[in-house]
Every structure is written in structure tokens, then in C-alpha cells.
Amino acid sequence: MAGVLVKVTECEPLPDYRLRVKCSDGAVGVFDMSGYLNRGVFRALRSPGVFNSVRLVFGVPTWPGDIDIAAERVRSDMMPL
Template sequence: MNIDYSIRVNSAQPLPGYRLKVICSDGASGVFDMSKYIDKGVFRKLNDPAEFAKVKLVSGVPTWPGNIDIAAERVRSDMTTV
């Protein structure tokens, strides 16, 4: 599988269950499930739904307070398209 490192996330809306509704720079839209990351490493800080909901985009990358982010190419490759 080729990973496109030029992908950016243009829109990220938090959803219940630690998921993000996203639109990517290539026009694809879908849902990215963060629940499998929430109990790992720095992502543990997002285990509170109120903290998870603070997602913002920084240069096309979903980012949370404390400089926690998830790579845009990971979001694109792992999201479920709708």
C-alpha cells in the first residue's frame, strides 16, 4: 500500500466513541476511529471525551492541547469512507 504523505485533513469533527468525521485534501470523507489509540502513550490524555472534543487542525493535522496529534496520512489510510 502506498502512503501519500502530502495528504492533509481539511475538516475534523469529533464524534462519540473517540471518532472523527473527516474530509481530506483529496476529497475523501469518512470516519476515523481513534478508540484503538486512546489507551496508548500520549493519547491517554484524550481518554476524557471533553478533551478529545478539543481537536483542532494544525497544518492539516488533527491536533489536541499538549501538542498531541495523529498523522494525516494515518487518518486517511485508516478511515472508513462514507
């Protein structure tokens, strides 16, 4: 996949700060955000209401306040379904 940009094409919040995602390469899985919630701007996502407001912006999971997580990180660290 070197040199290929991956985008997240579907993103759904799940319990326990996880995201069910589908990527542009067809991979489907669950990405666990819980390990990020004590780091910098991601602290705001500890509020379930904020976490559940995730939207895709140009293929990147994004939350209010310009908080986002790189699609490449999501793809590399997600657990396949």
C-alpha cells in the same frame, strides 16, 4: 498517491472517540481513535472534553498538549462515508 502529501481539511469529533474527516484529496470518512487511547500520549484523549477539543493545525488533527495523529494515518485508516 505515492509522494503526495494528504492533509485533513475538515475534522469534527463524534461520539465513541471517532472523527468525521475530509481530506485534501476529497475523501470523506470516519476515523476511529478508540484503538489509540491506551497508548502513550493518547491516554489524555480518554477525557471526552479533551477529545472533543480537536483542532486542525497545518492539516493535522491536534489536541492540547501537542498531541496529534498523522494525516496520512487518518486517510489510510478511515472508513469511507
